[in-house]
Amino acid sequence: MNQYLTVAVLSLFSLVAHAGHGTGKVMWVGMAGEEFTSHPNIAQFAIEGGFTREGCSSVYAGIRKKDDHLISALIAAKMGGSVVEVYLNINDQYYDIEGNNPDRCVVTAITIK
Numbered sequence: 001m002n003q004y005l006t007v008a009v010l011s012l013f014s015l016v017a018h019a020g021h022g023t024g025k026v027m028w029v030g031m032a033g034e035e036f037t038s039h040p041n042i043a044q045f046a047i048e049g050g051f052t053r054e055g056c057s058s059v060y061a062g063i064r065k066k067d068d069h070l071i072s073a074l075i076a077a078k079m080g081g082s083v084v085e086v087y088l089n090i091n092d093q094y095y096d097i098e099g100n101n102p103d104r105c106v107v108t109a110i111t112i113k
Contacts, residue, residue, distance in 0.1 A: 001020060008037075021053035029074060046060060055090045056103060061088055073112060077112050084112055088106070091102055
């Protein structure tokens with residue numbers, strides 16, 4: 001019985017561990033400073049295949065300046081041509097131009113594959 005429970009728990013963890021909101025190579029990275037009006041202090045990027053989180057842009061995602069370790073990982077993945085798995089926060093969005101609803105979500109985690 002314990003073996004079945006162990007297998008069930010590991011299977012569930014495996015499903016959660018691979019439930020990202022986009023997987024692919026980093027196509028480009030753009031950086032914006034604090035004086036940039038539309039999305040200050042954001043490293044914005046796109047990946048091959050786009051993002052899949054409902055309510056978030058399928059093209060663009062961003063990393064806040066304070067999460068510099070994620071920015072470093074993103075740049076390393078871009079330079080190395082590695083595939084990344086991205087996790088997005090639907091409750092943290094940016095790029096609100098002229099009062100339009102923003103849909104570009106902020107990254108909470110990146111896994112380099």
